Amino acid sequence: MGWFILILVLVAIALGILGAVLKAVAFIVLTIIFTLMALGAIAYFAVKHQARRYMSDPDDRRRLPS
Numbered sequence: 001m002g003w004f005i006l007i008l009v010l011v012a013i014a015l016g017i018l019g020a021v022l023k024a025v026a027f028i029v030l031t032i033i034f035t036l037m038a039l040g041a042i043a044y045f046a047v048k049h050q051a052r053r054y055m056s057d058p059d060d061r062r063r064l065p066s
Helices: 001-015 018-056
Strands: none
Touching: 001 018
8 A cells, every 4th residue: 555655656746746636635634634523523512412401400201211
């Protein structure tokens, strides 16, 4: 895998498009990172909200198994 990436980088250098390739890779990596961070924040606040709801009303009948 490492050799394949090295060959692709060398081809990009030879064709003079290394800057464009690096920008595209950076865009893709940052998009994935920010998407995962956003989904993590949404999950964190959803769990936090459910925990607060659960702890605020201990007599809530909806939580009891039927």
